[in-house]
Amino acid sequence: QDLSRVNKEISDYNPVTQERLNAADPSDWLLPKGNYQGWMYSGLEQITAENVSQLTPAWVYSTGLDSGHQAPAIVNDGVMFVSTPYNHVLALDAKTGSLYWRYEHDNPPDLGVMHNTSRGVALWGDRVFAAGLDGTLNALDAKTGQRLCQASIGDWEIGAYITSAPLAVEGKILVGPSGGEFGVRGFLEATDAETCEQAWRTYSVPGPDEPGHETWKPEGPRPDAWKYGGGSMWMPGNYDPEAKKLYWGVGNGSPWLGDQRPGDNLYVASSISMDPETGEILGHMQYHFNDSWDWAAMNAPMLLDIEQDGQTVTGLMSPQRNGYLYWLERNPEGGITYLEGKPFVYNDAFVSLDQDTGRPTYDPAHVPTTGNKVEYCPSLWGGKNYPYEAYNPQTGMIYIPANENVCNSWTGFLDEDTEPASGQWWAGMDLAELKVFLRDPQEGVGQLQAWNVNTREVEWTHEFGKTMNWGSVLTTAGGIVFNAGTNDRMLRAFDAESGEVLWEFPLNSAAISPPVSYEVDGKQYIAITAGYGVDAQWTNSVLADADETGEWNGDVPVGGAIWVFALPDA
Ligand SMILES: O=C(O)c1cc(C(=O)O)c2c(n1)C(=O)C(=O)c1cc(C(=O)O)[nH]c1-2
Numbered sequence: 066q067d068l069s070r071v072n073k074e075i076s077d078y079n080p081v082t083q084e085r086l087n088a089a090d091p092s093d094w095l096l097p098k099g100n101y102q103g104w105m106y107s108g109l110e111q112i113t114a115e116n117v118s119q120l121t122p123a124w125v126y127s128t129g130l131d132s133g134h135q136a137p138a139i140v141n142d143g144v145m146f147v148s149t150p151y152n153h154v155l156a157l158d159a160k161t162g163s164l165y166w167r168y169e170h171d172n173p174p175d176l177g178v179m180h181n182t183s184r185g186v187a188l189w190g191d192r193v194f195a196a197g198l199d200g201t202l203n204a205l206d207a208k209t210g211q212r213l214c215q216a217s218i219g220d221w222e223i224g225a226y227i228t229s230a231p232l233a234v235e236g237k238i239l240v241g242p243s244g245g246e247f248g249v250r251g252f253l254e255a256t257d258a259e260t261c262e263q264a265w266r267t268y269s270v271p272g273p274d275e276p277g278h279e280t281w282k283p284e285g286p287r288p289d290a291w292k293y294g295g296g297s298m299w300m301p302g303n304y305d306p307e308a309k310k311l312y313w314g315v316g317n318g319s320p321w322l323g324d325q326r327p328g329d330n331l332y333v334a335s336s337i338s339m340d341p342e343t344g345e346i347l348g349h350m351q352y353h354f355n356d357s358w359d360w361a362a363m364n365a366p367m368l369l370d371i372e373q374d375g376q377t378v379t380g381l382m383s384p385q386r387n388g389y390l391y392w393l394e395r396n397p398e399g400g401i402t403y404l405e406g407k408p409f410v411y412n413d414a415f416v417s418l419d420q421d422t423g424r425p426t427y428d429p430a431h432v433p434t435t436g437n438k439v440e441y442c443p444s445l446w447g448g449k450n451y452p453y454e455a456y457n458p459q460t461g462m463i464y465i466p467a468n469e470n471v472c473n474s475w476t477g478f479l480d481e482d483t484e485p486a487s488g489q490w491w492a493g494m495d496l497a498e499l500k501v502f503l504r505d506p507q508e509g510v511g512q513l514q515a516w517n518v519n520t521r522e523v524e525w526t527h528e529f530g531k532t533m534n535w536g537s538v539l540t541t542a543g544g545i546v547f548n549a550g551t552n553d554r555m556l557r558a559f560d561a562e563s564g565e566v567l568w569e570f571p572l573n574s575a576a577i578s579p580p581v582s583y584e585v586d587g588k589q590y591i592a593i594t595a596g597y598g599v600d601a602q603w604t605n606s607v608l609a610d611a612d613e614t615g616e617w618n619g620d621v622p623v624g625g626a627i628w629v630f631a632l633p634d635a
């Protein structure tokens with residue numbers, strides 16, 4: 066059937082090669098985070114801290130859909146691709162905003178998934194790869210949006226839907242399904258970009274005879290807990306093209322209660338390195354063993370150089386959902402070693418981190434257990450959730466979209482009535498009884514924090530007040546940091562050095578997608594898709610309802626629109 070409506074076929078499309086992906090030409094935005102290292106950094110410098118206050122909309126395009134728009138605009142040589150909730154893909158002229166084509170994925174009519182979002186597409190050759198909530202990976206003709214082939218990765222009926230952006234590496238398209246709340250055993254799958262055939266699949270929970278399987282002790286209420294242990298890989302990873310190593314994040318354990326799956330539970334709540342040819346797991350850093358908070362570790366660490374004992378080492382950095390910022394070392398063989406971890410928000414469950422390994426010591430009062438009501442901070446959504454942090458090599462700072470001051474409590478139970486991986490909620494807690502609250506009801510929540518990579522200290526913090534921050538961060542060679550994601554629906558520009566607010570603009574809806582930058586015909590653009598929904602909207606309304614100060618805006622408009630900004634013509 067015809068899933069793509071073609072308005073105007075794209076002529077002379079510029080095919081995407083490994084060389085182009087490795088080089089990350091700043092006029093393009095070919096990867097979810099701009100480069101393989103995961104920096105959310107643009108080398109363009111036409112828009113500067115001095116002139117950013119003159120930014121004006123160049124064009125706006127309504128997606129025609131509501132709910133949470135989380136995809137960055139992917140831009141290849143003047144052509145923009147945006148994926149939406151319910152898996153539409155729009156191809157647009159990045160300069161004018163006129164539509165080339167719209168692909169509407171044929172999700173089953175009875176599709177029901179917990180997060181109906183999409184975090185972007187992958188480009189390879191003359192194809193666009195879009196995952197479906199139904200668990201498919203779809204290869205589209207970049208010129209027309211026609212579907213050329215399809216792979217079945219997950220199965221939404223067991224809870225293995227896909228929200229992640231796929232990542233293209235050396236002719237393979239890598240993506241994993243969600244399912245950490247549904248008793249799905251997580252995995253990452255590589256699909257051949259040409260044939261849509263499976264190249265490899267690696268489970269994040271090791272099976273019998275695989276290293277790490279011993280961290281799933283057959284001693285709890287379910288001796289075979291590993292079979293449905295969660296650890297979904299629901300965010301796109303990063304890649305070291307020189308060492309040819311993948312870096313991916315692994316999500317929470319399933320169910321959420323660690324005492325129902327005794328042991329450390331590798332590779333839940335870990336960053337792992339993998340061989341892109343075979344999918345073999347080569348190294349790991351588990352941030353917190355036996356995850357019991359849904360804190361997960363789904364965001365891959367950024368690849369950057371850091372200073373350690375007066376030496377420059379190849380490193381990894383990651384502000385994790387558990388509220389700690391980590392400095393790690395990576396070696397060419399894929400090994401990952403811990404250097405340091407520091408809290409960027411209040412965490413009451415970690416008493417300390419082991420100096421050599423980073424392994425936390427827990428305060429048992431704040432570790433959820435079966436049969437008990439337990440309170441902990443940060444909340445299950447974490448000190449930050451899926452939004453991307455950014456790294457600016459010119460300032461030497463990383464910029465973290467943080468949420469301080471949010472805590473929660475819930476009661477764990479052993480669910481003996483539901484089959485794991487049956488598509489039914491299987492987290493071992495009842496969402497209807499979840500209580501989300503502020504540690505200090507007078508204080509605000511959302512922040513943008515700037516940390517110096519080498520001194521390992523905070524340089525500045527912007528506090529947004531009575532709102533969460535669900536916005537990914539973009540930083541540029543023009544000395545700017547862009548961030549949206551707040552309930553006042555502003556897109557803001559900050560001075561990258563000082564944190565001063567230089568510009569703000571109210572979008573039609575709050576934007577929870579990553580801002581990006583690109584260039585066409587010598588002009589620099591900033592693009593962001595607005596469209597509030599999913600957990601950002603849910604947490605905001607919970608906190609607005611609980612607010613007693615009257616300062617919390619619970620009335621945020623919805624609706625998807627792609628916004629593109631530029632400086633006025635001289
Ligand atoms: O464990 C998982 O498989 C999984 C998947 C997803 C998802 O696919 O969006 C989310 C989460 N967990 C999650 O814990 C979470 O807080 C979350 C927020 C959102 C969102 O889109 O707002 N998705 C997800």
Ligand SMILES: [Ca+2]
Pocket residue numbers: 245246316317359361
């Ligand atoms: Ca989860």
